[in-house]
Amino acid sequence: MFGSTKAFSGFAVNDVQRAKDFYGATLGLRVSELDGLLMLHIEGGTEILVYPKEDHTPASFTVLNFPVDDIERAVDALTAKGVTMERYAAFETDERGIFRGGGPYIAWFKDPAGNVLSVLQER
Numbered sequence: 001m002f003g004s005t006k007a008f009s010g011f012a013v014n015d016v017q018r019a020k021d022f023y024g025a026t027l028g029l030r031v032s033e034l035d036g037l038l039m040l041h042i043e044g045g046t047e048i049l050v051y052p053k054e055d056h057t058p059a060s061f062t063v064l065n066f067p068v069d070d071i072e073r074a075v076d077a078l079t080a081k082g083v084t085m086e087r088y089a090a091f092e093t094d095e096r097g098i099f100r101g102g103g104p105y106i107a108w109f110k111d112p113a114g115n116v117l118s119v120l121q122e123r
Contacts, residue, residue, distance in 0.1 A: 020038055
C-alpha cells in the first residue's frame with residue numbers, strides 16, 4: 001500500500017525560530033521553513049519535519065542520530081559551538097561525554113526544546 005510512497009519523520013519543538021537557528025547554524029543542516037513548519041534536509045534525500053507545539057514535552061528517547069566518522073572531532077566541534085553533552089547514570093561516559101561501553105560509540109546532546117539527539121560512530 002505504501003511501498004512507493006515517500007515517508008518522513010517528524011518531531012515537535014516549542015520555538016520554531018530557535019530550532020531553525022540550532023539546526024541550521026549550530027548543526028549546519030540545510031533547513032527550510034514554510035507556514036511555520038521547518039523541514040530538515042538530511043544528506044541522501046531524507047527530510048524531517050519539525051513542527052511547533054506550545055505544550056511540547058521532550059521525548060524521553062533519542063529522536064535523531066547523526067552517524068559520524070570521528071566522534072571525538074564531532075563532540076569537540078559541538079562543544080566549541082556551545083552544545084553540552086548529556087550524561088546519563090546508566091551509561092558511563094568519558095571526559096567528553098562519549099559512551100564507549102558496547103555497540104557504537106555515542107554521545108547525546110539536546111536541541112533548544114530539550115529533544116535528545118546523538119552523534120554516533122560505528123566501531
